[in-house]
Amino acid sequence: MNADQEAMKQADIQSYLEQVNEQFADICFKNTNKLLGDMVGVGTKRMKLNFSLND
Known part of the structure; x- marks a missing residue:
């Protein structure tokens, strides 16, 4: 784009510049949303959920 x-x-x-x-x-x-989705x-x-019952 050659704005x-x-x-x-x-x-x-x-x-015009507002539109660009x-x-x-x-x-x-x-x-940004695609990257966030890819990262998630x-x-x-690789996540491992652990729940401790000793709390």
Whole structure:
């Protein structure tokens, strides 16, 4: 995405950059959630639950 170059061609630069920022935020949110899900998936395979009855 060439947001900087495209911004100069826009009539309303601020509105355009807000849209681009929203797109980047959506991409970041989706990738972060996927990474978190992957980490939880890997971590749960190695987890061992223990319950102590001596408490």
